[in-house]
Amino acid sequence: MTAVACYGAEGSFSHIAALQYFGEGASIIGTGRFTDIFELVASGRATFGILPIENSLAGSIYENFDNLTRSNLRIIGEHLVRIEHALLVKKLEGVSPEDRIRQIRKVLSHQKAIEQCLNFFSDHPWIEGTVAGDTAGAAKQVATSPDTTLAAIASTEAASLYGLQVLRHSIEDDPKNYTRFVVIAREMGEPELCDKCSISFGVPHAPGTLLKVLQILSKDNANMTKLESRPVHGKPFEYLFYLDFHFGRSRDEILPQLRTVTYDLKVLGRYRAATLSL
Amino acid sequence: MTAVACYGAEGSFSHIAALQYFGEGASIIGTGRFTDIFELVASGRATFGILPIENSLAGSIYENFDNLTRSNLRIIGEHLVRIEHALLVKKLEGVSPEDRIRQIRKVLSHQKAIEQCLNFFSDHPWIEGTVAGDTAGAAKQVATSPDTTLAAIASTEAASLYGLQVLRHSIEDDPKNYTRFVVIAREMGEPELCDKCSISFGVPHAPGTLLKVLQILSKDNANMTKLESRPVHGKPFEYLFYLDFHFGRSRDEILPQLRTVTYDLKVLGRYRAATLSL
Numbered sequence: 001m002t003a004v005a006c007y008g009a010e011g012s013f014s015h016i017a018a019l020q021y022f023g024e025g026a027s028i029i030g031t032g033r034f035t036d037i038f039e040l041v042a043s044g045r046a047t048f049g050i051l052p053i054e055n056s057l058a059g060s061i062y063e064n065f066d067n068l069t070r071s072n073l074r075i076i077g078e079h080l081v082r083i084e085h086a087l088l089v090k091k092l093e094g095v096s097p098e099d100r101i102r103q104i105r106k107v108l109s110h111q112k113a114i115e116q117c118l119n120f121f122s123d124h125p126w127i128e129g130t131v132a133g134d135t136a137g138a139a140k141q142v143a144t145s146p147d148t149t150l151a152a153i154a155s156t157e158a159a160s161l162y163g164l165q166v167l168r169h170s171i172e173d174d175p176k177n178y179t180r181f182v183v184i185a186r187e188m189g190e191p192e193l194c195d196k197c198s199i200s201f202g203v204p205h206a207p208g209t210l211l212k213v214l215q216i217l218s219k220d221n222a223n224m225t226k227l228e229s230r231p232v233h234g235k236p237f238e239y240l241f242y243l244d245f246h247f248g249r250s251r252d253e254i255l256p257q258l259r260t261v262t263y264d265l266k267v268l269g270r271y272r273a274a275t276l277s278l
Numbered sequence: 279m280t281a282v283a284c285y286g287a288e289g290s291f292s293h294i295a296a297l298q299y300f301g302e303g304a305s306i307i308g309t310g311r312f313t314d315i316f317e318l319v320a321s322g323r324a325t326f327g328i329l330p331i332e333n334s335l336a337g338s339i340y341e342n343f344d345n346l347t348r349s350n351l352r353i354i355g356e357h358l359v360r361i362e363h364a365l366l367v368k369k370l371e372g373v374s375p376e377d378r379i380r381q382i383r384k385v386l387s388h389q390k391a392i393e394q395c396l397n398f399f400s401d402h403p404w405i406e407g408t409v410a411g412d413t414a415g416a417a418k419q420v421a422t423s424p425d426t427t428l429a430a431i432a433s434t435e436a437a438s439l440y441g442l443q444v445l446r447h448s449i450e451d452d453p454k455n456y457t458r459f460v461v462i463a464r465e466m467g468e469p470e471l472c473d474k475c476s477i478s479f480g481v482p483h484a485p486g487t488l489l490k491v492l493q494i495l496s497k498d499n500a501n502m503t504k505l506e507s508r509p510v511h512g513k514p515f516e517y518l519f520y521l522d523f524h525f526g527r528s529r530d531e532i533l534p535q536l537r538t539v540t541y542d543l544k545v546l547g548r549y550r551a552a553t554l555s556l
Contacts, residue, residue, distance in 0.1 A: 054509075054515075055509070056509055056513075056514035056515055057509060059340060059509045062337060062340075173511070174512050177514075178514050178515075207500075207501040207502070208492075210502065211489070211492040211493065211495075211496045214486075214492055217486075217489075218485065218486040218489045221485065222485075223485040225515070226507075227488070227505070228507070229504075229505060229506070230337055231332075231333070231335060231336070233335055233451070234454055235454070236334035236455075236456050237456075237458070276514060276515065
């Protein structure tokens with residue numbers, strides 16, 4: 001049985017991503033911190049890890065860019081999950097949905113989930129958002145608390161798991177809400193099946209240095225899909241770049257070329273790109 | 279008297295930045311949220327605002343990139359503050375510094391300040407870091423609490439203000455720790471005094487589009503110092519770019535040129551670059 005480490009309790013979006021990518025046969029280990037995922041995979045207690053890296057509404061999860069560039073683990077896959085946030089409450093017999101929503105005082109969820117549902121909070125000013133560790137954990141807390149004025153923002157899967165009622169479906173501000181996950185392992189993926197590459201590198205502190213990187217990609221017809229800069233400790237306002245690109249004409253020559261204009265270039269992974277169905 | 283809005287209580291690094299930039303004559307209004315600074319300046323209750331935008335150890339303050347691109351206020355100045363974190367406690371007579379540090383159980387500070395002092399926490403494993411709203415507020419809380427096992431990470435200015443003892447100076451992991459602030463106002467700055475420009479823009483979703491932006495900058499000998507991408511709501515994995523550059527040969531022609539290869543280009547501000555003394 002393949003052991004896969006992910007963040008959060010059963011019913012969390014990371015858990016859903018792991019099930020979708022690896023299938024029901026995988027044994028999923030939920031953790032409380034992203035760094036625990038790296039430790040579980042590095043030590044061999046898990047074969048794979050799955051990490052959220054970017055949400056289409058809330059933006060990059062910068063912590064995981066830092067974790068990836070510092071680690072020796074490799075990205076071997078990518079997966080996109082459509083994020084639909086539901087409002088979950090304890091079911092009270094004989095109370096209409098309209099009355100039930102007026103009873104709610106506090107909604108627990110992950111910070112990013114609350115940020116993705118700001119319109120819901122504007123429309124229901126008597127309800128306050130409170131940050132919890134993860135969406136599924138918030139659902140569990142609502143299920144076990146005697147306080148019926150509590151609600152959670154989480155997946156409908158979490159509602160089934162913890163016996164909660166789905167009071168509202170899809171309360172996210174924008175239905176085009178996706179989270180991109182990367183799958184990590186101890187060894188690099190198989191190049192034949194891969195069309196995408198993630199790298200990190202520094203560039204000398206001089207005008208036009210990043211331009212040279214983009215020119216090499218452009219000449220090869222490689223398509224850059226993500227560029228992030230993160231600070232380098234001890235070198236104020238110098239940056240380590242994180243870059244994703246789809247391979248262009250050459251697969252083997254582009255990395256040596258990029259090495260000539262960068263320093264500390266590291267191949268974080270080669271993998272098959274996930275497709276986005278809108 | 280010039281009214282300047284900033285984040286946090288007296289003794290916070292934002293407050294220090296405001297005093298250094300505007301001098302002792304300014305009337306400084308501390309706020310509890312970055313968006314309050316925008317509201318105070320937009321409504322005219324403050325003439326200027328000062329915002330942290332980037333820390334050399336902890337990275338960009340992405341929330342303020344989003345606030346800037348959404349607002350109609352303009353960046354008119356830039357300022358760098360060397361961040362030195364001190365460990366502050368209530369003074370107990372007759373207790374040596376060695377004994378005093380062993381009495382500490384919990385240290386309150388801003389999340390980013392805790393992230394900048396991780397070595398201190400490794401070296402003192404009996405001390406736990408707890409997140410507070412801002413560094414100066416944490417110092418105030420320590421000063422008013424009867425609990426003498428509490429400490430704060432904050433500026434030495436906060437120690438003087440709240441009557442606390444500086445138990446350790448400069449506990450940050452790296453002494454090259456700077457925060458870059460931008461000064462905002464309702465009107466654009468005076469172009470003659472400016473050598474730096476901040477813009478935001480989108481690029482069409484096609485290979486090589488960002489490259490065209492960097493080529494225009496490079497041809498003009500303009501030096502890009504910062505590039506950030508933030509998600510566009512409703513357009514999964516399309517990005518709004520935020521870019522800082524030092525003007526090259528032309529000051530008036532570069533923006534029309536950049537408009538030909540971007541969309542929604544917005545000039546966030548023109549200003550004099552701050553200098554970094556290492």
